[in-house]
Amino acid sequence: MDWSVAHSLNHFMVLHDGLEDPLLAYVLASEALFLGMLVLVCALARHVRYAAVRRTAVAAGVSAGLGLLVGKLITEFYARPRPFVTHPHAVHLFAPHAADASFPSDHATASMAIGVAILLRGRFRWGSIALLFAAILCFGRVALGFHYPTDVIGGAVIGAAAAAVLHVRPLRGWIDALSDLVGGAWDRVTDAAIGRDGSAPASSRKARAVVGGPPSSRDE
Secondary structure (H helix, E strand, C coil), rough: CCCHHHHHHHHHHCCHHHHHHHHHHHHHHHHHHHHHHHHHHHCCCCCHHHHHHEEEEEHHHHHHHHHHHHHHHHHHHCCCCCCCHHHHCCCCCCCCCCCCCCCHHHHHHHHHHHHHHHCCCCCHHHHHHHHHHHHHHHHHHHHHCCCCCCHHHHHHHHHHHHHHHCCCCHHHHHHHHHHHHHCCCCCCCHHHHHHHCCCCCCCHHHHHHHHCCCCHHHHH
């Protein structure tokens, strides 16, 4: 059943080049997209006003990290060959890929952990969007010949479980404290560089005032 579904999806993708091109581009760029999204949110969600948003992004990143760690431990004991390794003449591999362990899918694990973590933090709209893109990624990993369906299902379960475990107190509180600690340091650095509201910091304004000096009698 597992191989039958993987083979059918892979064959479908061979016959639909118009779908294969954008799907392959997304799958190959997915790591940078998900990671970049989290980094960007952490960088821009500054100060107490957006502390909850930053905590959500940090929780999503930590959840993905835990899920990937669990997946790595599994591969130490169970190294399932990938479809293109087991069926080299039946699978069309759309892009070069390492012949490492197939189960669980790291991409499914991390993307699903991120989506579920965002959802659990009450960000239903953004969590749903992240889960939608995670589902498309899981489909693409199978259809492009990288995984079996159970690889991405297993990864999705691990990622969702990691997010759920880290949402339980006191772990959630520890993650929030980490976010506030690192985020507070980042806020102080950015405030010193660009000012709290994006304007020039007070030291820069004072320096310009000193350089300009008091108005002369000609200016009065």
